[in-house]
Amino acid sequence: MARSEGLREHTEVDRVIHDPVRFAIMACLSLLESADFLFLLQELSLTKGNLAQHINKLEESGFVTVEKVIREKRTHTMYRLTPSGRAAFSDYRRSMQRVLEKLA
Amino acid sequence: MARSEGLREHTEVDRVIHDPVRFAIMACLSLLESADFLFLLQELSLTKGNLAQHINKLEESGFVTVEKVIREKRTHTMYRLTPSGRAAFSDYRRSMQRVLEKLA
DNA sequence: ACAAACCGGTTTGTGTTGCAAACCAAACCA
DNA sequence: TGGTTTGGTTTGCAACACAAACCGGTTTGT
Numbered sequence: 194m195a196r197s198e199g200l201r202e203h204t205e206v207d208r209v210i211h212d213p214v215r216f217a218i219m220a221c222l223s224l225l226e227s228a229d230f231l232f233l234l235q236e237l238s239l240t241k242g243n244l245a246q247h248i249n250k251l252e253e254s255g256f257v258t259v260e261k262v263i264r265e266k267r268t269h270t271m272y273r274l275t276p277s278g279r280a281a282f283s284d285y286r287r288s289m290q291r292v293l294e295k296l297a
Numbered sequence: 298m299a300r301s302e303g304l305r306e307h308t309e310v311d312r313v314i315h316d317p318v319r320f321a322i323m324a325c326l327s328l329l330e331s332a333d334f335l336f337l338l339q340e341l342s343l344t345k346g347n348l349a350q351h352i353n354k355l356e357e358s359g360f361v362t363v364e365k366v367i368r369e370k371r372t373h374t375m376y377r378l379t380p381s382g383r384a385a386f387s388d389y390r391r392s393m394q395r396v397l398e399k400l401a
Numbered sequence: 402a403c404a405a406a407c408c409g410g411t412t413t414g415t416g417t418t419g420c421a422a423a424c425c426a427a428a429c430c431a
Numbered sequence: 432t433g434g435t436t437t438g439g440t441t442t443g444c445a446a447c448a449c450a451a452a453c454c455g456g457t458t459t460g461t
């Protein structure tokens with residue numbers, strides 16, 4: 194297993210980001226700066242409840258901020274990455290790439 | 298989101314392999330051809346129950362075979378990838394790499 | 402003016418996981 | 432003979448993913 198150093202550490206990746214739905218949300222936000230509920234809903238083909246809960250978890254983890262504004266008489270909820278969310282995402286990305294490359 | 302095609306599909310990655318512990322198990326087996334219970338236990342720093350259950354799931358999914366032999370009076374359980382496990386692992390690896398590269 | 406439908410989410414309920422602790426049978430040890 | 436180690440399996444529980452149901456407010460239709 195000479196090339197396997199890192200596999201054990203891999204079992205400790207950030208599970209908050211590792212979830213594919215949350216990864217996709219983080220990825221969107223990292224590309225767009227900000228996005229609203231409906232955009233993410235469509236872009237990622239999720240149900241509303243599902244999206245809401247994943248966003249909750251990302252907020253609890255301090256990775257995204259939620260900003261509610263009134264726009265054209267309706268509430269509009271915008272999400273964006275926090276600096277720590279951005280850092281965590283990029284750490285995650287790097288460590289995934291490292292482990293994948295080792296097996297290549 | 299021009300660069301985001303693939304994020305939605307990412308939410309459908311193979312969850313069996315996506316779990317970090319199972320990914321690590323698959324990775325070990327892909328490097329080693331075969332490994333036994335105790336080796337994986339140490340290499341990945343898992344508890345026995347945890348390892349056993351993850352192996353179960355990989356077996357149910359048809360990704361690994363379990364072979365029990367008697368060795369020096371004791372049972373020895375060996376695991377190895379099935380062809381379909383090997384294929385699934387390599388598919389997973391490629392699709393993860395693709396999605397990570399898009400964000401780079 | 403009143404109801405029906407819609408919008409933008411949130412809350413609730415349920416089945417599925419991940420995990421470690423407890424357990425177990427067989428071998429070895431004293 | 433009783434206890435310990437080896438090599439796991441079973442059990443119990445907390446956390447989670449998910450969709451259905453719900454909800455306050457708004458627009459549409461009549």
